[in-house]
Amino acid sequence: MDIDKIVDQYSSTHKKMGGIALHIPGIVLLYFGVMGLLWVVPNELIVKWAGNNEYAKWSLVLVILMVLVYGSMSFYLTFAIGLFMFGQLVAVEWVFNNYPEYFMQAVVGSVIGGFLLIVASNALEKCLKNTILDLKRVAFGPAWMFGLLLRQLGISL
Numbered sequence: 001m002d003i004d005k006i007v008d009q010y011s012s013t014h015k016k017m018g019g020i021a022l023h024i025p026g027i028v029l030l031y032f033g034v035m036g037l038l039w040v041v042p043n044e045l046i047v048k049w050a051g052n053n054e055y056a057k058w059s060l061v062l063v064i065l066m067v068l069v070y071g072s073m074s075f076y077l078t079f080a081i082g083l084f085m086f087g088q089l090v091a092v093e094w095v096f097n098n099y100p101e102y103f104m105q106a107v108v109g110s111v112i113g114g115f116l117l118i119v120a121s122n123a124l125e126k127c128l129k130n131t132i133l134d135l136k137r138v139a140f141g142p143a144w145m146f147g148l149l150l151r152q153l154g155i156s157l
Contacts, residue, residue: 003073003157006140007147013127014144022121027141030114035059035088036107039096059089070143074157080146 014020038059063085070078096103118141147157 003070003077003143003147006073007144007151007157010140010144011148013125014121016125019121019125020148022117022124023141024145026114026117026121027145028114029110029117031085031142032088032091033107033109033111033114035062035085035092036095036103036110038062039092040104040107059092063089066139066142069139073143076150076155077143077146077157080150081142084142084146 014023036059038061039057041058043057063082066085067078067082070081092107095106099106150157
């Protein structure tokens with residue numbers, strides 16, 4: 001897969017500044033929520049494989065898979081997405097450890113908020129068919145977001 005084509009294709013349906021301004025926080029919120037949901041999923045299978053480690057979570061598996069997928073495409077993009085995903089893990093763990101009574105509200109609120117922002121962005125761009133139900137496009141949301149950022153910084157993908 002050519003990462004430039006993926007970013008260009010995603011960008012072709014996200015041209016309005018308002019749509020982009022809604023979409024980027026939507027991606028961040030949605031991924032925080034997904035990481036949070038995966039954080040609390042029982043992890044007996046991972047513990048058997050990785051040992052009794054408090055960080056052996058399904059959310060870490062998602063980070064590793066995302067880095068592996070993007071790793072074959074672009075070093076800079078992989079580095080940016082790896083930092084983003086690691087930051088999401090740190091944020092999830094921080095909320096989980098410091099505000100356990102509000103953790104699920106924060107996670108579910110992030111999923112719902114992210115979904116609504118992305119739907120609103122796609123409605124503004126008049127491309128609702130490209131909404132969150134297309135899982136392949138959802139997986140490339142961070143690639144688009146960081147692809148835009150890296151291009152703005154003059155770094156080729």
